[in-house]
Amino acid sequence: MDARILDLRYFVAIAEELSFTRAASERLFVSQPALSKQIRQLEKSLRASLFDRDRRTVRLTAAGEELLPRAKAIIAEWDGARQAIVGLGGTTLTVGFQTRIGRGLIPSVTARMNDLLPDWRLHFRQVSWADPTAGLGAGEVDVAIAWLPVPAGGDLAWRVVSTEDRWVALPLAHHLAALDVVPFDALLDEPFIALPASAGRARGFWLAEDVRSRPARVAAETATADETFEAVASGLGVVLLGEGNAGQREDVVYRAVTGLPPSELAVVWRAADRRDAVRVFVDSCVRCLCA
Numbered sequence: 375m376d377a378r379i380l381d382l383r384y385f386v387a388i389a390e391e392l393s394f395t396r397a398a399s400e401r402l403f404v405s406q407p408a409l410s411k412q413i414r415q416l417e418k419s420l421r422a423s424l425f426d427r428d429r430r431t432v433r434l435t436a437a438g439e440e441l442l443p444r445a446k447a448i449i450a451e452w453d454g455a456r457q458a459i460v461g462l463g464g465t466t467l468t469v470g471f472q473t474r475i476g477r478g479l480i481p482s483v484t485a486r487m488n489d490l491l492p493d494w495r496l497h498f499r500q501v502s503w504a505d506p507t508a509g510l511g512a513g514e515v516d517v518a519i520a521w522l523p524v525p526a527g528g529d530l531a532w533r534v535v536s537t538e539d540r541w542v543a544l545p546l547a548h549h550l551a552a553l554d555v556v557p558f559d560a561l562l563d564e565p566f567i568a569l570p571a572s573a574g575r576a577r578g579f580w581l582a583e584d585v586r587s588r589p590a591r592v593a594a595e596t597a598t599a600d601e602t603f604e605a606v607a608s609g610l611g612v613v614l615l616g617e618g619n620a621g622q623r624e625d626v627v628y629r630a631v632t633g634l635p636p637s638e639l640a641v642v643w644r645a646a647d648r649r650d651a652v653r654v655f656v657d658s659c660v661r662c663l664c665a
Contacts, residue, residue, distance in 0.1 A: 376419070377416055377419055377420070379449060380412075381412055381415070381416045382416075382445040382448055382449055383402075384397070384412050384416075385416060385424060385438075385441065385442075386442065386445050386446055386449065387401040387402050387527075388409070388413065388425065388432065389434055389438060392431075392432045393432055394406055394409060394410060394413075394427070394432060399574065400525070400527075400574070401525070401527050404572075413425070420437065420441070422435070422437035423435050423437060424437055424441060425438055453646060456513065465493050465494050466495050466496075466497050467487075467516045467517065467651050467652070467655055468496075468497045468498075468499055468509075468514070468515045468517075469496055469497065469498050469515060469516070469517055469519065469655075470499055470500075470501045470509035470514065470515030470517070470518035471498060471499075471500055471501070471508070471519045472500065472501055472502070472503055472508055472520060472521070472599070473616075473619050474599065474619055474622060475519050476619070477536060478662070479519070479535075479659060479662055480496075480498075482658070482661075482662040483496070483655065483658040484496055486661070486662075487654060487655065487658060491650065491651055491654055496655075499514065501514065501518070502597040502598060503569045503573050503596075503597050503598065504573060504597050505572070505573075506524060506525055506572070506573050506574045506575070506576055507524060507525060507530065508524070508642060510529075510530060510642060510643070510644055511525075511529070516643070516647070516649075516652060516655075517641060517643045517652055517655050517656065518642045518643070519535075519639065519640075519642075521579075521637055521638065521639055522534070522576075522579075522637075522638040522639075523574075523575045523579060524640070524642055525575075529644060529645060529646075530642055530643070530644060531642070531643055531645040532640040532641065532642040532643070533640060533641055533656060533659070534638045534639070535640060535641055535659045535660055535662070536618065536638070537637070537639075538616040538617040538618050538637050539617045539630060539631070539634075539636050539637075540582070540614045540615070540616065540617075540631050540634045540635075540637050541615055541616070541620045541628050541629060541630050542556055542613070542614055542615075542629055542631050543603065543606045543612060543614075543615055543620070543627070544606065544612050544626065544629065545607060545608075545612075545626070546607075546625060546626070546627055547609070548612070548627065550629070551629070553629060554630075555630045555631070555632055556629045556630070556631050556632070557631075557632050557633055558631050558632065558633035558634050559633060561582075561631070562586065562588065563591065564591065564611065565591045565592070565611035565612070566581055566590045566591060566592055566593060566611050566613060566614075567594050567595075567596055567602050567605045567606060567610060567611045567612070568580070568592045568594070568595050569595065569596070570596075571595070579637075580613070580614050580615075581614075582614060582634055585635075593605075593610045593611035594611060599619070599622075603626055606626050607623065607625045607626050614631065614634075615628075616637045617630070618639070641656050641659040641660070643655075
């Protein structure tokens with residue numbers, strides 16, 4: 375059985391990290407058992423061991439050393455071919471998003487795209503929070519409007535377009551709903567609605583792990599904004615969100631939170647994608663919200 379490009383990406387990530395754990399959790403956002411299974415299948419297809427590993431260390435074998443530069447070249451060639459074909463055949467730029475974009479961004483960007491690239495159109499695709507790349511990693515979208523942090527392995531580039539205070543969404547009958555502003559310390563022991571574990575660092579950010587003195591109580595995990603607000607409205611827990619995403623539903627209370635650093639909304643794209651349409655979209659987002 376021939377190896378897949380995905381298998382080679384997995385191999386390269388482990389080879390660069392020299393850790394199955396780091397590659398799985400910080401680069402690939404898959405479970406470690408799933409990653410190990412794919413590498414075993416790759417080794418089986420090559421009839422060679424690629425890694426020497428024990429409980430503490432991971433090292434490339436001679437076969438792994440031989441495969442690494444070739445795998446990188448194959449991946450680069452495939453990525454280049456995909457971009458070239460998309461550039462030839464497509465006049466649609468697919469924009470990924472995970473929460474309501476709002477902020478007047480889309481009308482402004484669409485108008486600017488029409489002026490500068492009249493043959494291009496925007497198509498929007500909602501992506502689950504289970505994907506920390508907002509669809510960019512799998513090639514489902516061309517650009518994304520996403521909250522930082524996103525994976526920092528070098529494959530993605532981004533520019534911040536909006537810096538917003540973090541707010542909290544509460545059930546209507548919640549005892550903190552009577553406050554105009556909620557200190558974060560008052561939320562420490564509240565049950566939280568969390569992003570999926572595969573969301574990586576973004577999950578920790580929206581649980582405010584950067585300022586917590588003790589771990590969050592996670593009452594439920596949700597993959598979309600609609601699921602999250604349903605969970606909050608039903609009384610399962612509370613959730614942090616950017617100020618610009620507050621006020622979406624009348625059966626949820628939104629309050630400003632003190633004691634937290636702000637959140638950052640960014641336009642994100644694949645660093646290797648240098649198409650004019652991507653550049654114009656990015657510049658348009660920055661002009662619209664940073665002006």
